[in-house]
Amino acid sequence: MNKGLKSIIALGLCLGMAGCSSAAPAATASSAKESAKPAAEEKASGKVTVYMPSPAGLADKIKEGFEKESGITCDVFQGTTGEILARLETEKANPVADVVILASWSDGLSMKEKGNIVSYTPANADKAVKGWIDDDSMLFGYSASAVGVIYNKGVFPELNADWSELADPKYKGQLAIPDPQKSGACKDFVAGYVNANGWKDFEGMASNGMTVPGANKAALEAVTTGAVGILVAGVDYNAYSSIKKGENLGIYYPKSGTVVNPRPAMIMKDAPDAENAKKFIDYLYSDEAQKLVAKAYLLPGRSDVKCEDRTNLEDITQIKTDWAKMMDIADDSAAKIDDLCKANKQ
DSSP states (O other): OOHHHHHHHHHHHHHHHHHHHHHHHHHHHHHHHHHHHHHHHSSOOSEEEEEEOSOHHHHHHHHHHHHHHHOOEEEEEEOOHHHHHHHHHHTTTSOOOSEEEOSOHHHHHHHHHTTOEEOOOOTTGGGBOTTSBOTTSOOEEEEEEEEEEEEETTTOSSOOOOTGGGGSGGGTTOEEOOOTTTOHHHHHHHHHHHHHHOSHHHHHHHHTTOBOOSSHHHHHHHHHTTSSSEEEEEEHHHHHHHHHTTOOEEEEOOTTOBOEEEEEEEEETTOTTHHHHHHHHHHHTSHHHHHHHHHTTOEESBTTOOOSSSOOGGGSOBOOOOHHHHHHHHHHHHHHHHHHHHHHHO
16 A cells, blocks of 8 residues: 555545544533433522511511522512502502512402503412412412400409400500501401491490500510500500510400401512512412411411411301492591590590
C-alpha cells in the first residue's frame, strides 16, 4: 500500500472516532437535562401574598406549613376584617393580595357581587362542610367561628341567659359587645339576629348600658379584666384560648341559637400570583392545615375533622341564616349598634 493511501485511511479512522466520541457526551447531557426536569418541577417558585384575620398564631403556622410543603414564599398581612377591607381599597389601583381571608361571610359575598374574586375547585372540596363553599366555588369556608356569651366568673359564677334576657335590669352596666364595624363575626351575627328577630333585643341591651370597647381583642379584655361581666356576641375561639391560658371566663351559646360564620378564603381576580394562590387554597383544605385550624379553637372547614378542646359544629344551635338578606343589611346594622349604644350613654 502506498503512502498516500495509508494517509487517507488513517484520516478516515480519526474522523470516525472523533464523531463517535462527540455524539456520546451530547446524548448524556440531553438525558441529564430531561431527568432533571421533574425534580425542578416538584416545588413551585415565586411567592403568594395572603391577607388574613386573627388568630395570629394560626396565621403564622399556616404560613410556615405552606412554605415547607410548597417551597413558595408566603407573605402574610394580618388584621381585622375591617382593616383588610380598608387595605384592599387603598391598593385597588395596584393590587397586591393573591388570597384574601375574612372573618365575615357576608363581606365575602359582597366581594363576589363586586366581581373581585374568581372561581376555583380546591383539593378535598368533596370533604368540605356543606354550604361552606358557595355554589360558584368562589368562597372557601376553610374554617368558622361562632359567637356566644362570654362572661367573667368572678362577676357571674354561673350564667345561661338567652339573648333577649340580657335586657333584664339585673345586667345593667355589665354588658359589652365587639364593634361590629371592626369584627366580621360580630357583624354577621348582628345581621343574622336582626334578620330573624328584629331590633327589640339589641335595643333592650343598649338601654341596659351596653358598651362597644372596640374590636374582638379589646372587647374580650373588657370582660377579662372585670370592667364588665358579660360580652355579648364574643368570638368563641378567643374565649376558648383565654380559658386554656387560665383566665376566669366561661362561654356558652344561648338556647335560641347563634350564627356560625364560615371564614371565606378567596382568590383575587387581579392576583399577581394566581397559580400560587390556588396552591394556597389547596393547602387550607389539607389534613395538616385543618388540624391547625382545630388546634386554634376554630371550627374546621372539613366535615371529617373534629375539635377536641371546644364545642363542635353539630352541638351548636344555629339561627336560620339568609346570607343574601344579611349581606344587604350587614353594614347598616353594624353602624346602628354603635349608634344605639352611644345614644344610651348620653
